[in-house]
Each structure stands twice: as structure tokens, then as C-alpha cells.
Amino acid sequence: GDSVTQMEGPVTLSEEAFLTINCTYTATGYPSLFWYVQYPGEGLQLLLKATKADDKGSNKGFEATYRKETTSFHLEKGSVQVSDSAVYFCALLNYGQNFVFGPGTRLSVLP
Amino acid sequence: EPEVTQTPSHQVTQMGQEVILRCVPISNHLYFYWYRQILGQKVEFLVSFYNNEISEKSEIFDDQFSVERPDGSNFTLKIRSTKLEDSAMYFCASSEMEGRNSPLHFGNGTRLTVT
Numbered sequence: 001g002d003s004v005t006q007m008e009g010p011v012t013l014s015e016e017a018f019l020t021i022n023c024t025y026t027a028t029g030y031p032s033l034f035w036y037v038q039y040p041g042e043g044l045q046l047l048l049k050a051t052k053a054d055d056k057g058s059n060k061g062f063e064a065t066y067r068k069e070t071t072s073f074h075l076e077k078g079s080v081q082v083s084d085s086a087v088y089f090c091a092l093l094n095y096g097q098n099f100v101f102g103p104g105t106r107l108s109v110l111p
Numbered sequence: 112e113p114e115v116t117q118t119p120s121h122q123v124t125q126m127g128q129e130v131i132l133r134c135v136p137i138s139n140h141l142y143f144y145w146y147r148q149i150l151g152q153k154v155e156f157l158v159s160f161y162n163n164e165i166s167e168k169s170e171i172f173d174d175q176f177s178v179e180r181p182d183g184s185n186f187t188l189k190i191r192s193t194k195l196e197d198s199a200m201y202f203c204a205s206s207e208m209e210g211r212n213s214p215l216h217f218g219n220g221t222r223l224t225v226t
Contacts, residue, residue: 042220043117043217044202044204045217099156099215101154103152103153104153104154
């Protein structure tokens with residue numbers, strides 16, 4: 001079945017550092033790809049999405065590009081802030097199926 | 112922006128008791144879901160619901176679980192006889208339509224603690 005793999009956390013960075021959280025997937029066909037963020041004590045919020053190859057999703061300074069050739073959807077941000085500390089989930093949605101989430105990567109940003 | 116709301120935010124119950132977790136999806140959404148997240152683990156699909164019936168369920172969603180849309184706004188998850196391993200965050204979600212382009216909108220979750 002479809003699956004999503006993320007880099008293991010926790011990831012600890014200093015404020016203004018560059019962030020990359022790797023995500024790769026295994027799926028048949030052409031799934032849509034998503035990043036969700038979970039701030040402490042809150043639910044999952046959609047951060048960005050991409051629905052076809054080479055699409056770039058972006059929001060709040062975060063970006064991810066749908067790379068079909070490498071089956072990846074890595075999340076990046078040029079300069080992280082303390083307020084970005086959260087758990088980040090990569091997910092895919094394939095036609096006629098349900099969301100499949102990765103295990104999540106915890107990010108801690110230190111001032 | 113419309114949002115999915117869940118109540119209660121935290122529920123403590125004794126093993127063997129019944130619990131009902133409540134959700135109000137976004138009003139114009141047609142597809143409803145329950146997911147759960149055991150502490151520190153991945154988000155797992157439980158069940159999807161459309162047109163007043165279950166459209167898909169996972170292996171986790173056994174006979175102890177049921178869902179209902181008792182009126183036009185609420186969507187509930189019932190666990191008949193809770194077990195210790197049911198302790199988790201339960202997230203309700205809704206989407207406008209089915210398909211690759213329709214992301215899920217999640218509530219803030221109900222933390223269920225079974226003692």
C-alpha cells in the first residue's frame with residue numbers, strides 16, 4: 001500500500017537557520033502531497049500542498065516541491081523562527097483512498 | 112475561516128466505560144473522518160463517512176467503535192467499552208469533496224485517557 005517516510009526527529013535549530021525536513025513516498029499513480037503542522041496542544045493544520053509533479057506548494061515561508069522522479073516532497077524554510085516549533089507531518093492522498101500520514105518530525109527552534 | 116470543532120478537549124474515563132467524542136465539521140463539507148494519534152506515534156486513519164454511511168474503515172475500527180451523524184451538524188465517534196490502549200488523541204476531519212485536490216480540515220482533537 002501507499003506509505004510516507006520522513007526524516008526522524010527531533011530536529012533542533014537556532015533561530016534564522018535553514019530548515020529541511022525530508023519526505024519520500026511510495027504510491028501508485030499520481031497522489032497529491034501535503035504538509036501538515038501540529039503546534040503544541042493543537043490539531044493538524046494544512047501548511048501547503050502540491051497536486052502534480054513539479055508543483056511547488058508554499059505558505060508562511062515554507063516551500064516544498066513535488067518531485068516525481070525521486071518520489072520526494074521535502075519541506076524547506078530559509079529562516080526559521082521560534083514560533084515554527086511544532087511537529088510536521090508529510091501526507092499523501094491518492095485517488096479513491098484516504099490520507100496516509102508520515103510519522104511526523106518534531107522541530108524545535110531555539111532563540 | 113470556518114473550522115472543525117471538537118468536544119471535549121480532554122476526556123478521562125475508566126476501562127470498560129462508553130465514551131462519545133463529538134465533532135462539528137465545516138458546514139458545507141460532505142466527507143467526514145476520524146483519525147487517532149497515540150502519544151508520540153503516527154496519525155492513523157479510523158473511518159470515513161459520507162452520505163450517512165461509513166465509506167471506509169481501518170482495521171483499528173472494530174466492533175467497539177461506531178460513528179453517527181445524529182443531526183445536520185454533529186458527527187460522533189462512540190467507543191462502547193474502552194480499553195487502556197484506546198488512550199490517544201482523536202481527531203475529527205472534514206473535506207468538501209472526495210479526491211486528490213480536497214485537503215482535510217482537522218479539529219483540535221480530543222485527548223482520551225483510559226485509566
